[in-house]
Amino acid sequence: MSGAEIDREWRRRAAELVGSLRRKGRLSDERLAAAFAEVPRHLFVPEFLRLEVDASGFAAVDGVVDGTSPEYLDTVYSDQALMTQTKPVRGQPESYVWSSSSSMPSVMADMIEELELAPGMRVLESGTGTGYNAAILCRLLGDAAVTTVEIDPDLLRSAVERLAALGFQPSTKPVPGSYDRILSTHAVDDVPAEWIAWARPGAVILTDLRPPSNTQIGAWVKLVIEADGNCASGRLMTPRGYFMSARKVPEYADDGQRQPELTLEEHQRRAESMMTRGSALAPEVFDDEAFGLYFWRCRPGVWFWRHDREVTLTADDGAWAQAGPDGVRMLGRDLWSEVEEVFADWQRAGAPPITEWIVRVAADGHLAIELPR
Numbered sequence: 001m002s003g004a005e006i007d008r009e010w011r012r013r014a015a016e017l018v019g020s021l022r023r024k025g026r027l028s029d030e031r032l033a034a035a036f037a038e039v040p041r042h043l044f045v046p047e048f049l050r051l052e053v054d055a056s057g058f059a060a061v062d063g064v065v066d067g068t069s070p071e072y073l074d075t076v077y078s079d080q081a082l083m084t085q086t087k088p089v090r091g092q093p094e095s096y097v098w099s100s101s102s103s104m105p106s107v108m109a110d111m112i113e114e115l116e117l118a119p120g121m122r123v124l125e126s127g128t129g130t131g132y133n134a135a136i137l138c139r140l141l142g143d144a145a146v147t148t149v150e151i152d153p154d155l156l157r158s159a160v161e162r163l164a165a166l167g168f169q170p171s172t173k174p175v176p177g178s179y180d181r182i183l184s185t186h187a188v189d190d191v192p193a194e195w196i197a198w199a200r201p202g203a204v205i206l207t208d209l210r211p212p213s214n215t216q217i218g219a220w221v222k223l224v225i226e227a228d229g230n231c232a233s234g235r236l237m238t239p240r241g242y243f244m245s246a247r248k249v250p251e252y253a254d255d256g257q258r259q260p261e262l263t264l265e266e267h268q269r270r271a272e273s274m275m276t277r278g279s280a281l282a283p284e285v286f287d288d289e290a291f292g293l294y295f296w297r298c299r300p301g302v303w304f305w306r307h308d309r310e311v312t313l314t315a316d317d318g319a320w321a322q323a324g325p326d327g328v329r330m331l332g333r334d335l336w337s338e339v340e341e342v343f344a345d346w347q348r349a350g351a352p353p354i355t356e357w358i359v360r361v362a363a364d365g366h367l368a369i370e371l372p373r
């Protein structure tokens with residue numbers, strides 16, 4: 001498709017996208033609908049990565065789609081996330097993981113509506129990416145009300161140029177104590193302390209909370225900054241979409257799991273010290289996503305994954321456990337007993353749904369969960 005054809009066509013496609021978001025019940029605010037109809041997504045996503053998903057659900061990059069590809073404009077104005085960048089996982093130079101995208105329009109709309117933005121409010125977005133969401137916010141509130149931050153300086157530079165080409169000049173330099181609303185288009189595993197410092201008392205923060213690179217377990221969290229401006233409290237919401245995890249540095253998509261480097265002798269010693277025991281608690285306990293989320297908040301240093309009829313756990317100190325139908329095998333500290341402890345606490349509280357949990361965030365961003373009792 002030529003540039004002239006795209007110029008003629010995009011408004012009709014943008015209007016169709018708005019119609020589809022409305023029909024899905026993900027967009028009801030008229031001003032937001034006008035912003036989606038008027039901001040050209042294709043200018044923020046001049047190209048994206050085509051994904052091929054194999055039978056086991058694993059997605060690999062299968063080329064780049066740009067304005068010359070027949071599917072380009074239809075895809076750009078559809079309710080899809082468009083992957084725009086991959087980066088390796090730290091310590092695994094061959095691995096490539098999504099590190100930036102233009103988020104799904106329905107999820108963007110949902111998040112913005114949930115924040116009940118009103119004229120006069122100042123909003124900060126974390127995760128500028130392509131700049132498309134920032135452009136929607138600028139169209140909605142005026143660019144003087146919008147600040148957007150991005151960990152990757154190359155992405156930020158391109159986004160700022162694209163925004164400027166449409167006449168939007170949001171700030172990229174947050175001012176402490178200034179914002180009425182903060183939203184992130186990346187997931188976090190704790191609330192960044194800067195967000196608490198940047199927000200005003202009474203401000204609302206909305207973000208996706210999940211363990212790094214985990215698409216199974218997570219929740220949206222909506223927080224209100226307390227009157228003293230130093231901490232926040234709020235509630236979890238069932239996630240209405242998930243986001244890629246926050247990066248710690250621009251060079252890597254994911255920090256990877258830090259395991260101690262073990263010598264051959266240490267491996268040998270550990271294999272000989274493998275312990276086994278029985279447990280009344282079955283691995284299926286982790287099929288309850290709410291329990292998985294609670295366990296993660298109680299033991300953030302323990303990684304776990306369910307597979308076949310087992311669950312495997314590992315910790316930064318090298319402890320390892322596998323629980324299955326025949327009992328528990330373990331090395332190092334007894335990680336399964338930690339699951340048993342958290343489960344007992346979970347049951348005492350009556351296994352409450354995540355929407356009833358109480359969330360408190362300290363000034364350093366640490367997020368603590370209290371179960372209602």
Ligand SMILES: C[S@@+](CC[C@H](N)C(=O)[O-])C[C@H]1O[C@@H](n2cnc3c(N)ncnc32)[C@H](O)[C@@H]1O
Nearest residue numbers: 100101102127129130133150151185186246247
């Ligand atoms: C889903 S993409 C952003 C979508 C974007 N809002 C848009 O409309 O194109 C998530 C973005 O968050 C950025 N990001 C990741 N970790 C971050 C962090 N710690 N601080 C700021 N931005 C971060 C990524 O580089 C990526 O560009």
